[in-house]
Amino acid sequence: EAQVTQNPRYLITVTGKKLTVTCSQNMNHEYMSWYRQDPGLGLRQIYYSMNVEVTDKGDVPEGYKVSRKEKRNFPLILESPSPNQTSLYFCASSFRGDEKYFGPGTRLTVL
């Protein structure tokens, strides 16, 4: 089954404790991206990747890092999480950047 998986689905952590949210797709897609969704603000792109070892900033990259060492994986790293990073995070993948397939979401709370 074609899908994008994210782990963990829910995470409660404390300020400053490094965390990684994993994302994996099984569709051999070149494009992958991370979004955060906040009430009243819609979805905003954090980082995207057009292929292995090619990443670039989206609209709200501050406080986040990503890596793309393999085509299927695109982890999101929060080196020092802060409460303003409490949000619902989505990973998405696509072939040539058109129709995006979204993961189920990771709800992150930073205390």
Added chain:
Amino acid sequence: SQQGEEDPQALSIQEGENATMNCSYKTSINNLQWYRQNSGRGLVHLILIRSNEREKHSGRLRVTLDTSKKSSSLLITASRAADTASYFCATDGSTGANNLFFGTGTRLTVIP
């Protein structure tokens, strides 16, 4: 901001009625997409319309695009309770296909 804006923010209709949602955007686009999101879940792609297209159909969905007005509409015909969800339009802007700019969505409630 390049974000699209959906209108209305919320819509409540009876099952069997048609639902129309509108989207306006600010910059030139290559394509516009509509997505659906059930509460707290991932987004599901519904339909993509390219800038040189004016109308597109998919099942009970009909999308129109007016690039001169920078607007699009999504029509869901013969709505069902299972259509209850939030609907988002997303534009790619003119700079590239990977960064989609989403609006804040229309929350549709279909009453059985």
